[in-house]
Amino acid sequence: MRDAFVAAFSGSSWPLALLIYMLIGWAILRPSGSFWTRFCTVIGWPLEMVQRLAGATGLPYLFLLPNMVVFGLFTFAPLFINVGFSVTEGQSIQFEERTFAGTDNLSRLLSETQIDTGAENREDDKFKAAVYDTAIFVILQVPVMIVVALMTALALNREIIGRAFWRAVFFYPVMLSPVVVGFLWTLILKRQGALSQTLISWGWISEPIQWLTDPSWTMFWSVLVYTWAHLGFYMLILLAGLQAIPRDVYEAAEMDGTPAWRQLTRITIPLLAPTLLVVTVLSLIKAVQAFEELYAMNVRWISLVAYIFDTSGLRGQPTSHGLGIAAMASLLVAVVLICLSLLQVYLSSKANKP
Structure with a gap:
């Protein structure tokens, strides 16, 4: 030695x-x-x-x-760079090779006519379609997420056999890569996937269905898969909120003969309101940013983030104004997310006031 x-x-x-x-x-x-x-x-x-x-x-x-340095390099620096792209035009990512455009990219994104040629502008139709589809997804997915997460948290807060195991089971999808989740569900939902073959063998349908591209089903499965993938995160937050409620409040209600439904509506929901507010705003922000699972499943509709991804030239052929238009669209999305965050801060401070 x-x-x-x-x-x-x-x-x-x-x-x-x-x-x-x-x-x-x-x-x-x-x-x-x-x-x-x-x-x-x-x-x-x-x-x-x-x-x-x-x-x-x-x-x-x-x-x-050190944490603030890393946070600044990977959060604030890209934000400022994105602002620079939104007010310049050109295919290059080097600012010295891009020309200042001011609000031209905003006009290219929202105006009815192209400011460069005077012809009909189709970019605004694609952006508005992405906004509309994303809004539909948010309106459907957020309430489903909140209700299912609350029901799951209430069930797993009770004294049941294997409670720790079931909590781990519901949280497990959160730890999976979004791309893995998307490919996993693609194997189930594609035309020759497990779901279509099972339903055919049961005699419920006569021919396979492409669940992810059929307009009648694509939004339904988008909401279901996204809820399944992120349910555990919000369930955990609500579970922590439920465990913070004093037990003696329920004991007093039981002594008074209060039924379980009335305990839920008169005790649990009001005391859980601040936590529900946090879950609501977080799920709203996450739903607006939905991309990875939907992109991996190749669903029919285009989310806002997918529109930005495609327009920027990260997939497909870059265009002369695509990067600037995508940067401007991302800023508009960022404004919406900032407003939602400020709403959460305001409502939380209002709820905490005596």
């Missing part, structure tokens, strides 16, 4: 560098106390120095700094 250790560090400057590092720490801090206390102080002398310089109140911000 000793020979291997010596051979590993022979000819290396690391032992000398480590010795110098510890001597500097010893000279600067002059640690006291037991041997292990002094040893740990010398090993971590840079943090000790930072704590002495920044104080007890400044040290937490030092630990938050």
